[in-house]
Amino acid sequence: MRPIIVFSDLDGTLLDHETYSFEAALPALSRLKQLDIPLVLASSKTAAEIAPLRAAMGFAHCPAIVENGAGVLPPDSGEDGAGTTHEKLVAALDALPAELRSCFSGFSDWDVSEIASRTGLDPSSAERARIRSFSEPGLWTGTETQLEAFRSRLLQSGIIIQKGGRFHTLSLGGNKADRVGKISLQIESKKGSRPFCLALGDAPNDIAMLEAADCGVIIPNPAHGGIPKLAGEMNGRIRRARFPGPEGWNDSVLSCIDEIEKNGT
Template identity: 50%
Template sequence: MTILVFTDLDGTLLDHETYSFAPALPAIRALKERGAIIVLASSKTAPEIADLHDALGLGDMPIIAENGAALMTRDQITTQSDAYRDLRHALDGLPGELRRCFTGFGDMDVAGVAASTGLPLAQAAKARARAFSEPGIWTGSEAQEEAFVSALSRSGISARRGGRYLTLSFGGTKAGQMQAVIDRYRPDLTIALGDAPNDREMIETADIGVVIHNTHGNGLPALAGEKDGTIRRTQAEGPAGWNEAILAILADYEKEEG
């Protein structure tokens, strides 16, 4: 049985405050014992994800980076792209009353990104090395945000809200990249785990979706799949919830196989 697991990182596989995945290790080991393919899918940059990818020993398993703006393997990681330059150009061309409401990573120095994310400086530098997308803090009203998103859409730029940031890109979603990976591996079972609105499509695309409990930002509302059990919610947050969900799913399938 081929199992394909797609997982968000911050607030899901990684603790929101410490960025540790230690509580999820029992489930990670159980997946590896079954030969499961674990795909890290995050708004993080590929250089950021690479460190975790290596720490988990995921080899040539695919990486979905920058909120779905890029799909690559470990040896394809790059920080060079015209997309980011074009995105920043469009952003800076907005009316001042909208532009000043958005503070992107490109508007901060490394110390600013570190202060915003809670990352050490070395990791913050990797988070700031954008190639395909621009996360940022929105400080305007809902009406201004609608105008901001509408103005950027005329340049082909979309905006998606995650747990902390509003992320801009020229397209590509976690769910879209997820489907490309599914088409490649043709798994028997797909599982997707996330905690924020930008994970919704990925969670709903999987055979079994898991909403990780989130008390730190914008969580997910009730989803249709919860009625028939194809979408589950955890009691615990972050990697503890991840561990809880994966072990429960594997136990259920072991019963069916038995």
């Protein structure tokens, strides 16, 4: 049987959108550990946020995709180890015309208490969320026309914008799908065969990752508009979970593993 690797978004997918708990996913997490299947967390969260979560889930030995794919957290590490581009993002933001800059309010504009209020995180978690190396999440309050102008001006500096479940996130390139491809190649070189990639996510910034996987699972999230119909759903390569959050994640991962084991693919 081909090696399997699971790539998963966190907020609204493996973590409950409101409580940030992954308790409902414990049976599937246990199954992954039992079968020695790597779990690569892929989130807009920072390395400082993901490292303790990854350890609590029992997958500290696996790499993690941080800040929407702008960086990678190596196995058994609490550091990104790849420099920082955050200062460039903030400088590019501050160089924008005032009428565009005023429409975007990001983590660098907020203190810890405001980050906690806007995310629902406790103060210590909010402090970790503020330690950014590669991206700047924030809220957009302008019009769609202004957003296109904002996007165009930042793109001139190489900055892209990805829409997640809560925030628009700015980065200097790189996304979750890019990292899926690179990590899969690393696994292939170690195992000697291309791994079967299962990816799960709930928001628009997960679409490329879902489409890059052998099987993608859309986790419903009532808290936002979710993901529109994707082409891969026509042939079953992309499917939708029956339940939201970690409950849907648990059900989907267990079902997919059963299918893979049964079919031997």
